[in-house]
Amino acid sequence: MRVRLLYHTPDPEKVVYVAARMCYSKYSVDEIEREAAYKSPAGLIKRLKDSGHLSVFEHASFTFSIEEISRVTTHQLVRHRIASYSQKSQRYVDESDFSYVVPPSVEHSSAAKALFEDFMERAKELYRQLVELGVDKEDARYVLPQAVHTQIIVTMNARELMHFFTLRCCNRAQWEIRAVAKEMLRQVKRVAPVLFEGEGPACLRGPCPEGEFSCGRADEVREEFAVL
Numbered sequence: 001m002r003v004r005l006l007y008h009t010p011d012p013e014k015v016v017y018v019a020a021r022m023c024y025s026k027y028s029v030d031e032i033e034r035e036a037a038y039k040s041p042a043g044l045i046k047r048l049k050d051s052g053h054l055s056v057f058e059h060a061s062f063t064f065s066i067e068e069i070s071r072v073t074t075h076q077l078v079r080h081r082i083a084s085y086s087q088k089s090q091r092y093v094d095e096s097d098f099s100y101v102v103p104p105s106v107e108h109s110s111a112a113k114a115l116f117e118d119f120m121e122r123a124k125e126l127y128r129q130l131v132e133l134g135v136d137k138e139d140a141r142y143v144l145p146q147a148v149h150t151q152i153i154v155t156m157n158a159r160e161l162m163h164f165f166t167l168r169c170c171n172r173a174q175w176e177i178r179a180v181a182k183e184m185l186r187q188v189k190r191v192a193p194v195l196f197e198g199e200g201p202a203c204l205r206g207p208c209p210e211g212e213f214s215c216g217r218a219d220e221v222r223e224e225f226a227v228l
Helices: 010-026 029-036 043-052 053-060 070-079 110-132 139-142 158-168 174-191 219-225
Strands: 004-009 061-070 083-086 148-158
Touching: 004 110, 004 174, 010 043, 010 053, 053 148, 061 070, 061 158, 061 174, 070 148, 070 174, 110 139, 139 148, 148 158, 158 174
Parallel strands: none
Antiparallel strands: 004 061, 061 148, 083 148
16 A cells, blocks of 8 residues: 655645635735745634534645555445546456455465465466456456456545544554545645544544444543544
């Protein structure tokens, strides 16, 4: 898995500050911008979070490249609809020698891993044979496993990222998308530490909402994210 923050709104916390101040101020945007040059956004951003006034967070956007993840995970990722996606196309890109993700539960069993890797090699061979027979790549891809590596570029605004982190950093999330979400959170914290302070699974900010499905390890999770 490779996650990289490619681009983001310049000075995202200042953007949020200016947008929020403009809503309730008699001053012009130019005057508010001059004020933002010497005032910390931290207090206002915290008050906005505490009050649930999050629409101004949508003015800050973040673009990531995510590589060497499975189609299993991108199928989950694109369910977050307030985002933009561009993904490697299996219609046009040859997948004759694809690489793939091996789940930890498979990796930990020599017997399971042998079966898994044998199936992957047979899938590669079947794909090659279909292409050699003149089948279009867009049709040959029907035999490709979901474990096949893919790459995707994702753009989300800060508000949607907070929602994404709440759901996908949770221990109840599937292991691969949880790893992606944690790395995305780690990287946005570097460029917008105030915006993303305290972000992560819901149990960081209150009781676990999963009820009987809770992992039961809230204290452990809080320790993990305290040093993320």
